[in-house]
Amino acid sequence: xxxxxxxxxxxxxxxxxxxxxxxxxxxxxxxxxxxxxxxxxxxxxxxxxxxxxxxxxxxxxxxxxxxxxxxxxxxxxxxxxxxxxxxxxxxxxxxxxxxxxxxxxxxxxxxxxxxxxxxxxxxxxxxxxxxxxxxxxxxxxxxxxxxxxxxxxxxxxxxxxxxxxxxxxxxxxxxx
Ligand SMILES: [Zn+2]
Numbered sequence: 252x253x254x255x256x257x258x259x260x261x262x263x264x265x266x267x268x269x270x271x272x273x274x275x276x277x278x279x280x281x282x283x284x285x286x287x288x289x290x291x292x293x294x295x296x297x298x299x300x301x302x303x304x305x306x307x308x309x310x311x312x313x314x315x316x317x318x319x320x321x322x323x324x325x326x327x328x329x330x331x332x333x334x335x336x337x338x339x340x341x342x343x344x345x346x347x348x349x350x351x352x353x354x355x356x357x358x359x360x361x362x363x364x365x366x367x368x369x370x371x372x373x374x375x376x377x378x379x380x381x382x383x384x385x386x387x388x389x390x391x392x393x394x395x396x397x398x399x400x401x402x403x404x405x406x407x408x409x410x411x412x413x414x415x416x417x418x419x420x421x422x423x424x425x426x427x
Contacts, residue, residue, distance in 0.1 A: 274303035282306070282344075284345045284347055285347065287311065287313040289353060306326060313347050314354070314367070314390060315390035323398075344403065346407070346420075347408075347409060348384075348406075350383060350412065351412075355381045387407065387419045390406065398425045401424060403423065404422065407419060
């Protein structure tokens with residue numbers, strides 16, 4: 252187990268590096284990633300993101316749930332507060348799912364998943380929890396309905412065995 256002494260040591264090295272300096276709250280890469288909590292799939296590592304480049308929302312499966320949408324709504328208010336309007340420049344929302352995801356084990360607990368997605372248990376098939384590529388398409392579809400026009404949305408599936416992503420849904424602009 253990693254204790255706080257170890258964390259403090261690593262943090263001191265991080266602080267020494269100085270990469271935290273002069274960063275803005277708004278992600279410099281115009282990127283928001285929705286990914287899974289799985290320790291193997293940290294978007295910063297698997298997508299090579301630098302500190303400050305992306306806002307990252309992580310939950311079980313990297314799914315677009317009602318809670319995810321509430322978080323995005325809150326973030327849009329923060330952007331509004333900071334900039335006085337919508338975020339300037341192009342913005343890109345990435346849904347990042349992966350192989351061997353623990354959410355597939357939760358298929359045995361339909362009530363839990365129904366609550367997570369806020370859908371009747373009978374409608375869970377539409378969420379494709381056992382098929383990452385299909386699930387990515389489902390979640391990109393939801394984002395395209397909910398995000399403001401002009402934002403780019405894409406969907407990726409990361410393979411934990413090869414370390415490579417598959418671009419399941421290429422970036423496309425949300426239409427009005
Ligand atoms: Zn996962």
